[in-house]
Amino acid sequence: MIRTVTLNPALDRSVSVPGLALDRVNRASGSRVDPGGKGINVSKVIKALGGRSLALGFLGGRAGDLLAQGLDDLGVAHNFTRIAGETRTNLKLDDPRSGTHTDINETGPTVAPLDLVRLESALFEGAGPGDVFVFSGSAPAGVEPGIYAAWIRRARALGALSLLDADGELLCRGLEAGPDLAKPNEEELGRLVGHRLEGRDEILAAARGLLAAGVGRVVVSLGSEGALFVDAAGAYLARGIRVEAVSTVGAGDTMVAALALGLEKGESLEKMIAPAVGAATAAVLVAGSGACDPKAAARYAAQVTWEALP
Ligand SMILES: Nc1ncnc2c1ncn2[C@@H]1O[C@H](COP(=O)(O)OP(=O)(O)OP(=O)(O)O)[C@@H](O)[C@H]1O
Numbered sequence: 020m021i022r023t024v025t026l027n028p029a030l031d032r033s034v035s036v037p038g039l040a041l042d043r044v045n046r047a048s049g050s051r052v053d054p055g056g057k058g059i060n061v062s063k064v065i066k067a068l069g070g071r072s073l074a075l076g077f078l079g080g081r082a083g084d085l086l087a088q089g090l091d092d093l094g095v096a097h098n099f100t101r102i103a104g105e106t107r108t109n110l111k112l113d114d115p116r117s118g119t120h121t122d123i124n125e126t127g128p129t130v131a132p133l134d135l136v137r138l139e140s141a142l143f144e145g146a147g148p149g150d151v152f153v154f155s156g157s158a159p160a161g162v163e164p165g166i167y168a169a170w171i172r173r174a175r176a177l178g179a180l181s182l183l184d185a186d187g188e189l190l191c192r193g194l195e196a197g198p199d200l201a202k203p204n205e206e207e208l209g210r211l212v213g214h215r216l217e218g219r220d221e222i223l224a225a226a227r228g229l230l231a232a233g234v235g236r237v238v239v240s241l242g243s244e245g246a247l248f249v250d251a252a253g254a255y256l257a258r259g260i261r262v263e264a265v266s267t268v269g270a271g272d273t274m275v276a277a278l279a280l281g282l283e284k285g286e287s288l289e290k291m292i293a294p295a296v297g298a299a300t301a302a303v304l305v306a307g308s309g310a311c312d313p314k315a316a317a318r319y320a321a322q323v324t325w326e327a328l329p
């Protein structure tokens with residue numbers, strides 16, 4: 020079973036406002052509410068791709084109830100830890116006339132030490148060999164940045180695998196614990212090594228640096244350029260597939276979902292390339308953080324080309 024964690028989920032309220040203007044009453048032409056947050060997005064895509072996962076994390080208040088209901092409607096299994104306070108609602112204002120997307124993100128509730136203890140016991144309950152943990156996204160106030168590192172070590176002690184997709188201190192500390200796979204994008208990897216990465220050789224060198232530090236596999240996503248896949252056996256550069264992008268939101272989460280499915284199946288890194296890039300390409304054709312169409316993911320997977328790098 021794949022277990023995803025979302026420490027600071029959000030109810031995403033998307034509102035379409037043609038001709039959006041400040042300091043005026045605006046009329047919405049449509050709106051929708053979706054469960055959101057990195058780990059939750061990964062779970063939604065795993066479901067769409069025919070896999071199974073358990074989504075965990077913190078939920079609170081009425082927004083938390085709505086979010087859980089939304090996951091039920093999607094058929095995503097979940098076991099969230101209830102906390103005091105209200106799960107945040109993130110407002111996404113889309114103006115179809117100007118083509119702008121304006122996000123207003125709330126901070127989310129603070130987590131108490133006891134909440135973390137309760138989440139940890141749910142997270143690791145019954146976990147063992149063959150399980151895959153996906154640690155992705157930011158942490159709310161009250162959670163220290165070594166949390167993913169501690170959980171990666173605990174997962175390994177249980178014989179389970181872990182996949183890390185985070186930024187800043189959470190990423191830096193998490194990598195020190197040696198996850199089985201890490202998926203930074205180019206900017207996250209650059210921040211990690213302390214300078215902007217220029218060109219393929221610098222990205223490859225930085226990724227190999229992570230392998231030397233104990234990370235099992237590194238996948239660096241390069242947006243429309245594709246992705247670099249690196250492990251001890253080799254390095255492979257997959258070219259991006261040219262598509263008319265609708266929204267690149269969630270492309271990385273989609274890639275993480277496909278990589279988690281590959282880890283669960285025990286696939287080699289080479290075997291993971293086509294499904295990961297195929298699903299991520301299909302994701303950019305979907306508005307917002309909606310899950311990709313599995314047929315489109317398979318179609319693009321068949322078109323992925325890559326070369327082995329020396
Ligand atoms: N404009 C695009 N055209 C084609 N493919 C794309 C495009 N943007 C992203 N992709 C695909 O999605 C993958 C992941 O995208 P990206 O590198 O932007 O991830 P990310 O920055 O982690 O995204 P996220 O915002 O979801 O965290 C890329 O490796 C690529 O395969």
Ligand SMILES: [Mg+2]
Binds near residue numbers: 271
């Ligand atoms: Mg990302």
